[in-house]
Amino acid sequence: MTPRTIIEKIWSRHRILSDGDRDLLFVDRHYVHEGSHHAFDKIAQMGRALRRPDATFGVADHYVPVHQKSPGKGANADILRMIEQLAQNASSHGFLAFGPKDKRQGIVHVTMPELGLTLPGMIVVCGDSHTATHGALGAFAFGIGASEVAHVLATQTLWQAPPAMMKLVVEGKLGRHITAKDLALHIICMIGTGGATGHTIEYAGSAISALDIEERMTLCNMTIEMGARSGIIAPDDKTLRWLEGRPYAPDRPDWDAALAGWRALASDPGAHFHREVVIDGSEVAPMVTWGTSPQDVMPVTDCVPATAEACEARAYMGLMDGQRIEGLSIDQAFIGSCTNGRLSDLAAAAAVLAGREVRVPLLISPGSQKVRAQAEETGIADILRSAGAIFADSGCSLCVGMNGDRVPSGARCASSTNRNFRGRQGPGSRTHLMSPAMVAAAAVKGVIVDVRNLDTATVEVVK
Amino acid sequence: MTPFTTVEGQAIRLIENNIDTDQLIPARFMSRPRKNGYGDLLFYDLRRDAGGTFRPDFPINQHSGKEPFLIVGENFGCGSSREAAVYVLQDAGFRAIIATSFADIFRNNALKNGLLPVELSKTDYEALCAAHDAYPERSMQIKLHEQCVTLGTDSWAFTIAETSRQMLLTGMDEISYTLTHIDKITDFEIRYGAATPWGHGSGLGASDSVG
Ligand code: SF4
Numbered sequence: 001m002t003p004r005t006i007i008e009k010i011w012s013r014h015r016i017l018s019d020g021d022r023d024l025l026f027v028d029r030h031y032v033h034e035g036s037h038h039a040f041d042k043i044a045q046m047g048r049a050l051r052r053p054d055a056t057f058g059v060a061d062h063y064v065p066v067h068q069k070s071p072g073k074g075a076n077a078d079i080l081r082m083i084e085q086l087a088q089n090a091s092s093h094g095f096l097a098f099g100p101k102d103k104r105q106g107i108v109h110v111t112m113p114e115l116g117l118t119l120p121g122m123i124v125v126c127g128d129s130h131t132a133t134h135g136a137l138g139a140f141a142f143g144i145g146a147s148e149v150a151h152v153l154a155t156q157t158l159w160q161a162p163p164a165m166m167k168l169v170v171e172g173k174l175g176r177h178i179t180a181k182d183l184a185l186h187i188i189c190m191i192g193t194g195g196a197t198g199h200t201i202e203y204a205g206s207a208i209s210a211l212d213i214e215e216r217m218t219l220c221n222m223t224i225e226m227g228a229r230s231g232i233i234a235p236d237d238k239t240l241r242w243l244e245g246r247p248y249a250p251d252r253p254d255w256d257a258a259l260a261g262w263r264a265l266a267s268d269p270g271a272h273f274h275r276e277v278v279i280d281g282s283e284v285a286p287m288v289t290w291g292t293s294p295q296d297v298m299p300v301t302d303c304v305p306a307t308a309e310a311c312e313a314r315a316y317m318g319l320m321d322g323q324r325i326e327g328l329s330i331d332q333a334f335i336g337s338c339t340n341g342r343l344s345d346l347a348a349a350a351a352v353l354a355g356r357e358v359r360v361p362l363l364i365s366p367g368s369q370k371v372r373a374q375a376e377e378t379g380i381a382d383i384l385r386s387a388g389a390i391f392a393d394s395g396c397s398l399c400v401g402m403n404g405d406r407v408p409s410g411a412r413c414a415s416s417t418n419r420n421f422r423g424r425q426g427p428g429s430r431t432h433l434m435s436p437a438m439v440a441a442a443a444v445k446g447v448i449v450d451v452r453n454l455d456t457a458t459v460e461v462v463k
Numbered sequence: 464m465t466p467f468t469t470v471e472g473q474a475i476r477l478i479e480n481n482i483d484t485d486q487l488i489p490a491r492f493m494s495r496p497r498k499n500g501y502g503d504l505l506f507y508d509l510r511r512d513a514g515g516t517f518r519p520d521f522p523i524n525q526h527s528g529k530e531p532f533l534i535v536g537e538n539f540g541c542g543s544s545r546e547a548a549v550y551v552l553q554d555a556g557f558r559a560i561i562a563t564s565f566a567d568i569f570r571n572n573a574l575k576n577g578l579l580p581v582e583l584s585k586t587d588y589e590a591l592c593a594a595h596d597a598y599p600e601r602s603m604q605i606k607l608h609e610q611c612v613t614l615g616t617d618s619w620a621f622t623i624a625e626t627s628r629q630m631l632l633t634g635m636d637e638i639s640y641t642l643t644h645i646d647k648i649t650d651f652e653i654r655y656g657a658a659t660p661w662g663h664g665s666g667l668g669a670s671d672s673v674g
Binding site: 013014016017019020021022024026028035037038041043046048052054055063078079081082119122127128129143144145146147148150151154155156157159161193194197198227229250251254255257258261293400401402409419421422423424427428 | 481483485486489490491493494496497508509513537538541542543544545546547549564566567568571572575576624625626636637638641642644647648651652655659660661662663
């Protein structure tokens with residue numbers, strides 16, 4: 001048989017029929033959130049029913065207010081209506097949705113994998129571009145628009161043309177304090193935000209095997225920022241250990257039956273990739289964005305580019321050409337999002353914050369209620385609070401500024417999120433993307449610093 | 464969906480590359496129902512200065528709502544999957560966007576809504592831009608049957624996947640089309656469900672009461 005990639009294998013297991021240039025694929029998991037209202041309106045207008053309530057799962061994340069001390073802070077009627085609308089759609093169509101008070105609530109790309117809903121070999125879609133995250137578990141996962149969401153609601157299928165495949169091999173060892181976030185930003189720095197357009201990226205190599213599952217999620221999450229719609233990592237023993245026993249993961253004997261299929265997913269030797277990129281993991285430094293696109297990024301030790309092209313982004317960010325990014329003062333900091341809101345991210349921040357105090361406001365929104373509870377149990381939350389950070393509830397919060405949380409115009413925010421687009425954190429906001437440890441270090445010093453120069457505590461996380 | 468066959472009119476040009484969906488429509492406006500219209504939200508923050516007045520130098524501010532075409536740079540529509548990025552363009556009166564490349568999800572969203580993404584080769588794109596810059600007022604034509612853009616005596620070809628083209632030409636709704644295959648979908652679901660019983664329905668590992 002011709003050697004096949006992991007995507008080709010998943011594809012052929014899900015192909016219902018072909019109509020020429022595209023195939024109709026069955027969808028295993030369809031995740032919806034408050035923003036899916038356009039699609040529900042669309043099927044309502046057409047008088048169509050939800051085909052598979054058992055394969056549809058909802059969660060409130062984008063609009064959820066996260067400040068428990070003053071619940072509803074920033075939550076206007078519009079925001080509350082968005083959350084209510086999801087609950088209404090869930091009850092009228094009969095699917096499960098996790099509202100703000102549910103223990104299973106969290107950011108869709110954090111909580112669904114945590115619940116064991118995303119499994120290897122599945123096709124997972126959601127009306128959100130960071131659906132690529134779920135590829136870390138060996139699922140073919142991608143974001144779709146509202147028309148496609150409506151299509152999945154009504155048919156549980158999607159028309160797709162096979163993507164071109166890119167193999168991205170990372171060899172070598174990541175250095176001390178170098179995280180999957182730095183690796184992702186390093187790759188974007190090399191290939192650009194359009195570098196993988198039209199491709200699905202399969203990550204491989206020794207540095208990828210060495211990543212734990214949460215780090216793999218960070219990397220797959222940022223794949224969309226390389227222009228690819230989807231990123232995937234073949235399931236290995238780590239994946240299976242991580243999944244076993246999760247609430248919705250199969251129990252024995254189903255588990256054993258599932259395993260056989262999952263182990264056969266890895267790309268065959270000699271499978272065809274349209275492009276191959278090799279990266280040396282040992283060269284990755286702590287990365288910081290300086291501009292208004294994730295590709296406006298550089299090692300923390302570098303200076304803001306003096307090129308004419310960079311002029312507009314520099315002006316928006318209030319930076320001078322050739323200026324060092326290290327030492328740049330910040331006004332506030334944020335740790336959270338589907339990129340870096342997991343327990344290991346909070347632990348990395350705690351390792352920096354232990355015994356220190358923040359100089360600028362640091363908001364921490366855990367990726368899910370479960371992450372929040374685990375941070376409380378392990379004492380991580382206490383470390384964060386003792387350092388003066390605000391340890392809030394779970395939601396997208398400052399990643400996108402839809403829940404009422406905003407970075408004021410002109411203010412500079414060190415952020416563990418994924419997009420530094422103009423105005424993303426609020427009109428006029430200036431975002432610098434970096435890893436959670438780097439954000440914590442910046443919050444402690446009040447300026448952007450190289451976390452490698454700080455002594456850090458050891459914070460144990462049981463994974 | 465309004466069918467797209469031949470559309471004629473003027474074009475507006477935006478020189479920037481990598482225009483992301485947060486520029487097309489800031490996230491804070493997306494709770495608005497579609498029926499209320501999205502046209503006024505297009506490039507909301509870029510169009511206005513800090514005080515909220517329209518910046519006269521921003522090309523879209525010279526847009527009368529009658530120009531059906533927008534010429535942009537490369538990697539247009541990158542960023543989030545929000546379909547509202549298509550709604551704003553459509554509701555502002557645009558029928559086609561011309562670029563050297565589009566972000567994947569944006570292209571898909573555009574096609575599903577009848578907004579035509581025209582992708583030209585770099586050389587053709589530059590020739591079109593030069594021709595447009597020379598006579599910005601001149602009307603151009605996009606013919607989907609012939610898959611070409613025409614300006615004066617010049618014409619440039621583009622390609623688009625055949626099924627998408629048929630869908631645009633007829634204005635057919637994709638859900639209805641897919642449901643003509645409902646028997647095959649049902650057969651598949653039965654076979655697939657039997658092979659992976661843990662994945663769906665009552666076979667899911669846990670109940671509603673997960674702690
Ligand atoms: S955390 Fe940010 S990127 Fe992730 S789903 Fe929420 S808004 Fe989107």
